[in-house]
Amino acid sequence: MPPESPSAAIPAPDIPASTPPIQPGLLELFIAFAKMSLAGFGGVLYWARRGIVEQHRWMTAEEFNEAYALCHFLPGPNIVNLSFVFGSRFRGIAGGIAAFAGLVGPPMVIAIILAALYARYGEIDALRRILAGVSCAAVGLLLATVLRMMMPLLKKRDLVGLVVLAAVFVAIGLARLPLQVVLLVAIPLSIAITYFMRRAKA
Amino acid sequence: MNSGGNPISTLIWTFGLMSLFAVGGANSAVPEMHRIAVDVQHWMSDRQFADVFAISQMSPGPNVLIVTLIGYSVAGVAGALAATLAMCGPTAILAYYVSRLLQRSSQSRWPAIIQAALVPLSIGLMGASGLILALTSDRSWVAGLITAAAAVLAFATRLNPVWLLLAGGALGFAGVI
Numbered sequence: 001m002p003p004e005s006p007s008a009a010i011p012a013p014d015i016p017a018s019t020p021p022i023q024p025g026l027l028e029l030f031i032a033f034a035k036m037s038l039a040g041f042g043g044v045l046y047w048a049r050r051g052i053v054e055q056h057r058w059m060t061a062e063e064f065n066e067a068y069a070l071c072h073f074l075p076g077p078n079i080v081n082l083s084f085v086f087g088s089r090f091r092g093i094a095g096g097i098a099a100f101a102g103l104v105g106p107p108m109v110i111a112i113i114l115a116a117l118y119a120r121y122g123e124i125d126a127l128r129r130i131l132a133g134v135s136c137a138a139v140g141l142l143l144a145t146v147l148r149m150m151m152p153l154l155k156k157r158d159l160v161g162l163v164v165l166a167a168v169f170v171a172i173g174l175a176r177l178p179l180q181v182v183l184l185v186a187i188p189l190s191i192a193i194t195y196f197m198r199r200a201k202a
Numbered sequence: 203m204n205s206g207g208n209p210i211s212t213l214i215w216t217f218g219l220m221s222l223f224a225v226g227g228a229n230s231a232v233p234e235m236h237r238i239a240v241d242v243q244h245w246m247s248d249r250q251f252a253d254v255f256a257i258s259q260m261s262p263g264p265n266v267l268i269v270t271l272i273g274y275s276v277a278g279v280a281g282a283l284a285a286t287l288a289m290c291g292p293t294a295i296l297a298y299y300v301s302r303l304l305q306r307s308s309q310s311r312w313p314a315i316i317q318a319a320l321v322p323l324s325i326g327l328m329g330a331s332g333l334i335l336a337l338t339s340d341r342s343w344v345a346g347l348i349t350a351a352a353a354v355l356a357f358a359t360r361l362n363p364v365w366l367l368l369a370g371g372a373l374g375f376a377g378v379i
Contacts, residue, residue, distance in 0.1 A: 037263045041367050044264050045328075046356070050363075066317045069324035070301060076221045076293025077266040084294035085301045096298060104286060107263025108270050112282055114257050115271050126375060131260050133374020136345045137366045140352025142332045147357045149325050161322040168326030173333040179225075186323055194319040198311070 024058060026098040029087045032056060033102030038110075041134055044079045044103070046141040049148065052086070059086075062152045073187075080104065160197060164190050209277045210284045212243065217269055218288040222296075235272065245276050266290060345379045 024032065036047040045068075053064050071081035080103060087099030153161045164186065171182045216238055224231035232255065239245045246254070254275065258268035266289055273285025304313035340346040352366045373379060 039262065039364060040264070041260075041262050046363065065321045065325070067301070069320040070304070070317060071297055072324040072327070073225065073320055074293065074297045074300060075223060075225050076297065077224070077264055077290060079264045080266055080290045081294055081297035085297050088298055089301075093298075096294070100290065100294060103264060104266070104290065107261055107267060108282065108286060111258060111261040111263065111267045111270055112274055112279065114261055115254070115274055118253065118257055127260070128256070129374045129377060129379070130371040131256065131374065132339070132345075132379050133348070133370040133372065134367050135259065135339045135370075136348040136374070136379060137352040137370030139332060139335045139339055140349040140354075140366065141356050141363055142328070142335065143349070143353035144356035146325060146329045146332055147353075149328070153322065153325075158322075165322040165326040165329070168323050169329045169333075171330075172327060173330030179327075183225075183323070187320070190319040190323055191316055194315050198315065 024056070024090055026091055026094060029091065029095055029098040030102035033083050033087075033099045034106045035102075037103045037107050040107075041138055043138055043142055046145045048079060048082065049145055058090075061149075065149055065152060068149075073183075160193055164193070210281060213273050213276060213281055213285045214288040216243070216288075217273075217285050218292055221289045221293045224293075232268065235268065239272050245272065250275070342379060344373075348373060348379070 032051055036051045037044055040047045049064055049068075052058050053061055059067065067085060068078070068082055071078045071085060074081055080100065083099040083103040084096040086096075088096035091098065150162075150165070152158075153165070168182065168186055171177045171186075172179065220231055220234060220238070223234075236251055240248055240251050254271045255268055258265065258271055261267055266286065269289040270282045270286045274282035277284070304317060336346070336349050340349050348370055352363075352370065355361055355366060356363050
């Protein structure tokens with residue numbers, strides 16, 4: 001994280017200045033991401049945040065938000081990008097590969113086994129019903145993650161951020177406007193607002 | 203199954219290229235995957251594609267597993283590996299360099315401003331996809347109730363969410379959804 005990351009604006013940031021307190025090793029990265037991934041039915045984001053922020057405390061809530069936001073707006077699978085960026089922050093390229101291999105490797109094996117079983121035994125109705133139930137709960141977990149990621153904004157009383165957040169939510173979720181159009185307007189607007197707010201503060 | 207050429211290199215080209223346009227994650231590229239796998243390359247039927255999607259949702263792990271399964275059905279384990287690495291590799295490297303760039307140039311204020319500006323957008327987008335997913339997967343009020351209960355419990359308690367997923371699965375098995 002750059003030293004003047006947004007948290008530096010608050011009087012008492014709980015973020016260590018330069019080096020994070022715990023430096024996970026390669027094996028630790030692999031195992032941590034494998035665990036998150038294997039728990040992640042219907043999406044890994046919930047588990048990634050829980051593992052990185054709450055259990056291992058490798059990142060603060062704000063650092064996680066920023067790292068994830070970056071990966072969210074770059075092309076490609078978000079969590080995969082996050083695993084690589086995260087791992088490489090601690091252990092360089094090898095760390096990125098370890099985290100990535102943990103995230104993708106074990107579930108790949110499971111998916112292939114499931115696909116082979118599926119090809120052999122065909123559709124099982126009970127499995128579909130179970131899947132429907134699991135995905136209902138998984139959507140709930142995603143919503144809980146969104147609420148948790150909002151907490152740093154709420155704590156900072158970042159009114160502008162919350163308005164931008166709500167506007168994007170309404171534009172995409174309720175009005176169903178096309179993503180590209182919304183982002184084309186929202187990204188420059190949000191950057192401009194952030195810039196002028198900081199200049200006004202400084 | 204494949205329309206001429208080496209299926210592995212077709213997989214690598216297809217998914218390597220697709221990943222660079224997949225802003226917003228693997229799930230946002232599913233319509234494009236369908237177009238290519240079913241209509242363009244004739245790797246699988248409509249019905250097989252739906253099955254592959256269901257299996258990828260059923261497996262734990264990132265959503266990108268659907269690519270693994272398409273690769274597997276085209277060219278076995280080698281196809282699975284090739285497709286997955288093609289989908290993940292280029293963008294992971296891109297993310298690595300962008301993230302390093304943003305950290306390195308920390309004497310400038312812009313990286314911090316850009317990152318901070320993207321955070322609310324990212325959360326707003328995820329909230330929207332949560333809503334859209336809820337509307338598509340929760341077709342009954344019981345299903346909606348399960349989603350809401352899971353959201354509240356996961357947010358407000360330290361309960362291990364595996365229990366929530368298991369409870370959802372059990373209720374689904376019992377046929378209440």
